Amino acid sequence: MNRRSLYFTAPHETAIRRTTVDFGPEELLVETNISGVSAGTELLIYRGEAPAELPADETLETLDGDLSFPLRYGYAAVGDVVAVGEAVDDEWLGRSVFAFAPHETHVSVAPENAIPVPDGIAPSTMAVFPSVETATSLVLDGRPRIGEDVVVFGAGVVGLCTIGILSSFPLGRLIAVEPIAERRDRAEAMGADVAVAPEELNTVLDIGGAGGSAPDGSPRSGADLVYELSGRPQTLDTAVAAAGYDGRVIVGSWYGEKPATLDLGTSFHRDRISVESSQVSTLAPETRGRWTKSRRSSVALERLAAVDVASLITHRIPFAEASEAYRLLDDRGDGVLQVLLTYD
Template identity: 70%
Template sequence: MNRNSLYFTGETETAIKSTPLEPEVGEVVVETRVSAISAGTELLVYRGEAPTDLPADETLEALDGDLSFPVAYGYAAVGDVVSTGSAVDDRWQGRTVFAFQPHQTRFSADPETLIPVPESVSHEEMALFPSVETATSLVLDGRPRVGEEIVVFGAGVVGLCTIGILSSFPLARLIAVEPLSNRREHAREMGADVAVPPDALDDVLEPSTGDCDGADLVYELSGHPATLDDAIGATGYDGRVIVGSWYGEKPAMLDLGTSFHRDRISLESSQVSTLAPESRGRWTRSRRGETAVNRLRDLDVGSLVTHRFPFSEAPEAYRLLDERDDDVLQVLLTYS
């Protein structure tokens, strides 16, 4: 049995290769229906901006090895179980499932690593599960409190999903900062009270409650290192900055000589592969995943899908994302 797999073969170069598939007795074979491209992490790999000595993801069985070329990468596949190994419960046969797998026409997997797709969630919506799970993790790490003013820098897919979850909290204001006008409109639709370009943030950050200058909680989700300075600058005394962006090998040159030190601002990284230590007493990856699926039902993630490409045209999909067309949000690969 063979499969066609997408490989990153060099800077801005991809290729589709036929590779053997040899499922074990404890695995199922899944025919892929749709997979989602991460415009953040995958573009770093595509552009050669990801550290090549870094493991692809030590928490995902399907992503072995490091990020050096050539590498098969991706982690958002939805498909149908078409066969089961002799050691697998026959009830898996025919199920539609989500898997953290690279882009490929079919794959084998241990059923325990799969998430059955709920009947109320479409295949395309389920392909956005990693973005919603990341957003769920960001909100858990940020620990938003009632009456707080929160600023989210970056209204890409993860930023918009984070805004959607945060909008369910009783906040004073939820502000999105995004240079692209169509993404600001999406931010408002996902629940932001205010959505402004970066140069207009100071105009809306005037004290809105009491005498607290600046935001209580700020998320940096733009993917641009220079934005981290803006995020710190928007944070008030004793405020928190959650950095969800992964910059890869792009350096972040921070100016920490102004208000950062005296204002006791906390700067914290957030990454979905692990749970924050203070959360591990009550939270597990399984519980977070279930919570993300529930949020997936509530959020209008289908509206974030702007482009679909047949798997055979995957190189064109990455070229489109690399050009950063203003109209591009979530790009999906489809499989017939």
């Protein structure tokens, strides 16, 4: 059947094109009601800053090809099942489901890859599920311990969801670092003990002296665990500098083709700081004996219900005007955080 699909056609350009959806006997046909726009990967693609030769996402059945223009992309669609293949149970008909699918009016998906929207969860809230699942993965990878000081750089949607989950832990302090004042307020509302501008962080952490020690020769202060979620490569140096002795830095930002230079010549070696990547498409090797994607998804759904993600939804824009959604996110203006596309 025919549908309309959003395409990224060139840097800072999008278009809605007519396409067809293939609907097989073992699939669901979903009519999209809402889809969430990512300010991370999608914005890199929109700006032309994503590596064109990289596969779109080999773990998602709804995406194919690479990140070169033109391409369909997106992974946060919520809609109603309007038809089922002959090999699929009719009980799926009429159900509201989530799918990791691009922005388009209809999608086909295998039942095992569709997540029924839980009772009590609004479709708009469910569209934020990928950010909460990413935040869940970040917390699993960071392994926060009781009494630790944790710093989160970046109070965008993923950063705020991460703060919301971390706030349920018995930490020493949960500190958000964000240059935009309104986002600092939101970070505190999500559970951060304090939210500061980047230039204020050293005072809050009481970092003193160079070379990994304070002026009196004792180990310098700093955070036990640091998350770099700002999306800005230049923040990585600041994140490493914020870590204390034996501190861990979890890098959840994806910079695309933007180069990240890292100064490892000062306290990095003496303080034995570790820098680790975190990415939601896979599970960390050390957790795979006990964790599966299904288990992580279940935990993320629990967190989705517990964390006030609805407060992060700032804009709803008709699908036909999708270009405005990306302009808003690119400008970072008008208090924009989570943008949803709505389908009539």
